[in-house]
Amino acid sequence: MTETSSNAAAGTLVTPRRRRRSSARRLETLIPYGLVLPVVVVIGVILGYPLYWLFKLSTEKYGLFELIRHAGTSVGLDNYRSVLHDQVFWHTLLRTVVFTAVNVGLTIGIGMLVALLLVRLSTWVRILLTSGLVLVWSMPVVVAVQVWYWMTNYENGVVNYVLSHLGIGDFYEHDWYATTFSQLSMVTMLIVWGALPFVVITLYAGLAQVPRDLLEAAEVDGARPWRAFRDITLPILKPILLILTSLSIIWDFGVFTQPYLLIGQSKITPGNYLMSIYLFEEGYFKSDYGRGAAISVLMLLIVAALSVVYVRRMMRIGDEVA
Amino acid sequence: MNKRARQGAWNAVGIALFVVMVFPVFWMISTAFKSNEQIISLTPTWFPLHPTLTHFRDAMNKPFFWEDVKNSLIVVVATVAISIVLAFLAAVALARYRFSARKLFIVLVIGIQMLPQAGLIIPLYVVLAKYHQVNQLRGLIITYMTFVLPFCVWTLRGFLLGIPKDLEEAAMVDGSTRLGVFVKILLPLMGPGLVATSVFAFITTWNEYIFARVLMNDQSKQTVTVWLSYFVGSNRHTDWGALMAASTLTAIPVVVFFLLVQRRIAFGLTQGAVRG
Numbered sequence: 001m002t003e004t005s006s007n008a009a010a011g012t013l014v015t016p017r018r019r020r021r022s023s024a025r026r027l028e029t030l031i032p033y034g035l036v037l038p039v040v041v042v043i044g045v046i047l048g049y050p051l052y053w054l055f056k057l058s059t060e061k062y063g064l065f066e067l068i069r070h071a072g073t074s075v076g077l078d079n080y081r082s083v084l085h086d087q088v089f090w091h092t093l094l095r096t097v098v099f100t101a102v103n104v105g106l107t108i109g110i111g112m113l114v115a116l117l118l119v120r121l122s123t124w125v126r127i128l129l130t131s132g133l134v135l136v137w138s139m140p141v142v143v144a145v146q147v148w149y150w151m152t153n154y155e156n157g158v159v160n161y162v163l164s165h166l167g168i169g170d171f172y173e174h175d176w177y178a179t180t181f182s183q184l185s186m187v188t189m190l191i192v193w194g195a196l197p198f199v200v201i202t203l204y205a206g207l208a209q210v211p212r213d214l215l216e217a218a219e220v221d222g223a224r225p226w227r228a229f230r231d232i233t234l235p236i237l238k239p240i241l242l243i244l245t246s247l248s249i250i251w252d253f254g255v256f257t258q259p260y261l262l263i264g265q266s267k268i269t270p271g272n273y274l275m276s277i278y279l280f281e282e283g284y285f286k287s288d289y290g291r292g293a294a295i296s297v298l299m300l301l302i303v304a305a306l307s308v309v310y311v312r313r314m315m316r317i318g319d320e321v322a
Numbered sequence: 323m324n325k326r327a328r329q330g331a332w333n334a335v336g337i338a339l340f341v342v343m344v345f346p347v348f349w350m351i352s353t354a355f356k357s358n359e360q361i362i363s364l365t366p367t368w369f370p371l372h373p374t375l376t377h378f379r380d381a382m383n384k385p386f387f388w389e390d391v392k393n394s395l396i397v398v399v400a401t402v403a404i405s406i407v408l409a410f411l412a413a414v415a416l417a418r419y420r421f422s423a424r425k426l427f428i429v430l431v432i433g434i435q436m437l438p439q440a441g442l443i444i445p446l447y448v449v450l451a452k453y454h455q456v457n458q459l460r461g462l463i464i465t466y467m468t469f470v471l472p473f474c475v476w477t478l479r480g481f482l483l484g485i486p487k488d489l490e491e492a493a494m495v496d497g498s499t500r501l502g503v504f505v506k507i508l509l510p511l512m513g514p515g516l517v518a519t520s521v522f523a524f525i526t527t528w529n530e531y532i533f534a535r536v537l538m539n540d541q542s543k544q545t546v547t548v549w550l551s552y553f554v555g556s557n558r559h560t561d562w563g564a565l566m567a568a569s570t571l572t573a574i575p576v577v578v579f580f581l582l583v584q585r586r587i588a589f590g591l592t593q594g595a596v597r598g
Contacts, residue, residue, distance in 0.1 A: 142547040
C-alpha cells in the first residue's frame with residue numbers, strides 16, 4: 001500500500017524515471033530483509049554455530065582432555081547407542097513423562113477452577129486474589145525454591161507445624177525429601193504454585209469472551225452448571241486451553257531449576273532424575289560432553305515433537321500484518 | 323441456599339485461596355525480619371513484632387554479594403539494550419511487510435523459544451570454552467541473547483500490530499521519508515511497548531539460572547541468582563534469616579518491575595511464549 005502511494009506522489013511516467021523507480025521498487029522489496037538481517041545473523045552465530053557443534057559433539061568422544069585440546073575423536077553413533085542402551089535413560093524418560101502429565105494436569109485443572117471461581121467473586125475479593133496471583137507470578141524461581149525449602153524444612157518448617165496443628169496427622173520432624181515420590185511431589189507443588197497465576201489470569205481473560213446472556217439462558221432452561229460449562233464455555237476457551245496446555249507440556253518436560261535446587265544436588269541420584277537433570281549430571285557434571293550432546297539431541301527431538309501443535313498455532317497468529 | 327449466603331461462600335473460598343497462594347511470599351518477608359530465636363523455635367511467630375535488620379546486613383556482607391549484583395546488572399542491561407534494538411527492526415519487518423522468507427523467520431522466532439535450555443548447555447559450554455569465553459560476562463551476554471532476542475521480536479511485533487498503519491501512510495503521502503515516519507511516528511507510539519518489553523526481558527534475564535550456573539564457575543563472576551542458590555550448601559545449619567533476607571533482596575527489583583508492566587504485557591503472553 002505505502003509503495004503505491006509513494007509512487008503516486010512521485011507521479012510521472014517518463015522512461016528514465018521509470019527505470020529509476022523500478023530499481024527503487026526493488027530496493028523496497030529488500031527492506032524487510034534488511035530489517036530482519038541483524039537478528040538472523042546474530043542468532044545464526046550465537047545459536048546456529050553451537051547447534052552445529054551439538055551434532056558434531058554427539059558423534060565424538062569429548063571429555064575434559066578433549067575440551068582442553070579443543071578437538072574430539074570421532075566415534076560415530078556410539079554415544080547414541082550408549083544412551084539408548086542405558087536403563088537410566090528409559091527410566092528417566094518414563095519418569096519425566098509421568099511427571100509432566102501430572103504437573104500439566106494439575107496446573108490446567110486447578111487453573112480452570114480458579115478462573116471460574118474468579119468470575120463468581122465479589123469485586124473486592126477478585127481484586128485481592130488477582131493481586132496475590134500477580135505477586136506470586138513475579139517471584140523469581142530461585143527465590144521461590146529457597147522459600148519452599150525453608151517452609152518444608154524438617155526441623156522447624158512451618159508446613160510441618162501447620163499440618164500437625166490442623167490435626168491432619170503427626171508431622172513432627174517429617175522429612176519431605178526422604179523418598180523420590182515425596183521429593184517430586186514437593187517439586188510439583190512448587191511448579192504448580194508458580195505456574196497458576198499465568199494460567200488463571202489468561203483463562204480469566206478468556207472467560208470474558210463467553211456471552212453472559214447465553215449462560216443465563218441456559219440457566220433459565222434448567223441446564224446444569226456442568227452442561228453449561230461443557231457446551232458453552234469450553235468451546236470458547238478451547239484455543240486458549242490448547243496454547244496453555246502445549247506451553248505447559250514443553251516447559252514442564254524440560255524443567256531444571258526447581259527439581260535441581262529443591263531436591264538439592266547432594267540428594268540427586270539416578271533414581272530421581274528428570275530429563276534435564278539427567279543431561280546435566282551425565283554430560284556437564286561428569287564432563288562427558290559427547291554423551292551429554294547425544295542426550296541433548298534426543299531431548300531436543302522430543303521437545304520439537306511436543307511443540308508442533310504450539311508452533312503451528314503461532315504460525316497462524318503470526319500471519320497477521322497491519 | 324440464598325443468593326447472599328452463596329456469594330459469601332464463594333468469597334470465603336477466594337480469600338482462603340489468596341492466603342494459601344501468598345503465604346510463601348509473606349513467610350519469606352516475615353522470616354527475614356525475625357530474630358534467630360523466633361526463627362528456630364518450634365512454635366512459629368507469625369508476625370515479627372520487633373523487626374530486626376540484622377539478616378539483611380548479614381546477607382549483604384556475605385562474600386561476593388555486591389560483585390554478583392553488579393555482574394547481574396551488567397549482563398542484564400547489555401543483553402536487553404542490544405536485543406531490543408535488533409529485535410525492533412525485525413519486529414517492524416514482521417508487522418508491516420509480507421516477504422517470502424517470512425514464514426521461515428516466524429518458525430525460527432517461535433521455535434527457539436521452545437528449546438529447553440538444558441539441551442543447550444553442553445554445546446554452549448564447549449563452544450564458549452573453545453573461544454575462552456567461559457567465566458566472561460561477554461559469554462553470558464551472548465548466551466542470553468539467544469532467548470531474549472526471539473522473545474523481544476515476538477512481543478514487539480504484537481505491540482506494532484496495535485498501531486494503525488493509516489498514520490504512517492498519511493505521513494508518507496505528506497512527503498515524509500520512511501526514516502522520518504519511523505522516527506516521528508512509530509518510535510514515540512511504540513514507547514510504552516518498548517518499555518514493557520525491555521522490562522520483561524530484564525526480568526527473565528535477571529532470573530535466569532542454568533546458563534549462569536554452567537558458564538560461570540568463578541564465584542566473583544556469578545550472577546545474583548546463582549549466588550543465592552549457593553547460599554544453603556555451605557554449612558550444615560542454614561542461616562534461615564539471612565537466606566530469606568537474601569531472597570527478598572533478589573526478588574525486590576523483579577517484583578517492582580513486574581508490577582509496573584504486568585498489565586501491558588499480559589496480552590503479549592497469550593500471543594507468544596514467555597518462560598514462566
